[in-house]
Amino acid sequence: MDFRKLKTFQVVADTLNLTKAAEHLGYTQPTITLQLQSLESELGVSLITRVGKKTYLTNSGKVVKSYIDQAFGILDEMEREINKMKEPYGLLTIAAPELYCNQFLSMGIHSFIAENPQVKLQLFSCDSNEAMKRVAANEADLAIIAGPCLSPLMESQPLGKEDFVLVTTKELFEGHTLEELITKYPFITYKSGSNLQLMVNECLGSFGFQPSSFIECISDETIKRTVLHHTGVALLGSALVEEELNKGTLVELHRFPEQIETSMVVLKSRAEEKNIRIFSDIVQRIWANMG
Incomplete structure (x- = not known):
């Protein structure tokens, strides 16, 4: 089916005026008429009718118009999606x-x-x-x-990649042995099932660290803030705690090199x-x- 004839019919159906449709499409009015007649012959139905000087869509014409609008709408959407792959916008x-x-x-x-x-x-x-x-x-x-x-x-x-670092505050570190920190204070970590929690478990297993209790948080920033309130120990990415380690507010207990892949x-x-x-x-x- 010729898309030009479908487009011609869509414009005629929108304007209901052959002269305006011809101007819009850049065709002569006889060309418009021939394309409409060809489409009607191909479909086997009448699409438009004239009463006096006015043009109307037949019932068949209304049905065909609705499907043509849908078809061209999908084509326009396709063009927009293709444009996304050509130019940023x-x-x-x-x-x-x-x-x-x-x-x-x-x-x-x-x-x-x-x-x-x-x-x-x-x-x-x-x-x-x-x-x-x-x-x-x-x-x-x-x-x-x-x-x-x-x-x-x-x-x-x-x-x-960055390191995983087991940390606590300077105050807790100076007042307790590593064993006391591990056994008496909670391990502050990510919520169960998160991808980072799986990595934390692997690191703890390799270190032989068996926390006595846990506090689960929804983000690494929350974990760090909880540790900074002298609540316990945590395993965090080195980039997140670098400033605190340099200042001495946090102390490194153990480091797992290049365990976190970004x-x-x-x-x-x-x-x-x-x-x-x-x-x-x-x-x-x-x-x-x-x-």
């Missing part, structure tokens, strides 16, 4: 833990906006598990996470979208320079 939503939002993504966001001012950025601060859920549900375009991404639907790009994740079906590719390239470049 619209909204780009990123999900990441608070640490990455505050310390690492700011440079990437600045560079991206400077190079692509037509794109609006939106940033969600959440834990790694929630970030991956947002990507899976198309509520975020990409995510920066700590720990593994095991979803077969997602593409994961490693950015770097990755950027995106749905495989969306990996080639222009916004995502450009932001991904910028983040990888900045992360490499920081290393």
Whole structure:
């Protein structure tokens, strides 16, 4: 079926005026008439009728018009989606833990906006598990996470690694032996089932650390703040506690080198979208320079 005839009929049905339709399409009025007659012959129904000088759609014409509108609507949507893969525009939503939002993504966001001012950025601060859920549900375009991404639907790009550090406050460390800290104070950690909690368990097992009690928190920032209130001990990424270790407010009890892998994740079906590719390239470049 000739798309030109369908488009001609759509314009005629919208305007109900052959002269206006001809002007809109850049055709002569006889050409419009011939295309309509050809379409009617092909479909085997009458699409328009004239009463005096007025043009009306037949019942068949109304049905055909509704389907043509749907078809061209889908084609327009297809064109918009293709354009997303050609030029950056619209909204780009990123999900990441608070640490990455505050310390690492700011440079990437600045560079991206400077190079692509037509794109609006939106940033969600959440834990790694929630970030991956947002990507899976198309509520975020990409995510920066700590720990593994095991979803077969997602593409994961490693950015770097950092140490896991077992820490407590200076006051608790000076007043207790390591054994007392482990047995008398709670271990402050991530909520059960999170990808980082699985890594924590592996590190604790290799160290022979058997906490007597646990406090589960929803984010690493919450864990750090809880530790700083002299509540117990915790295993956190070295980047998160670097400042406190340098100041002496936190003390390193044990270090597990390069245990946390930071990755950027995106749905495989969306990996080639222009916004995502450009932001991904910028983040990888900045992360490499920081290393």
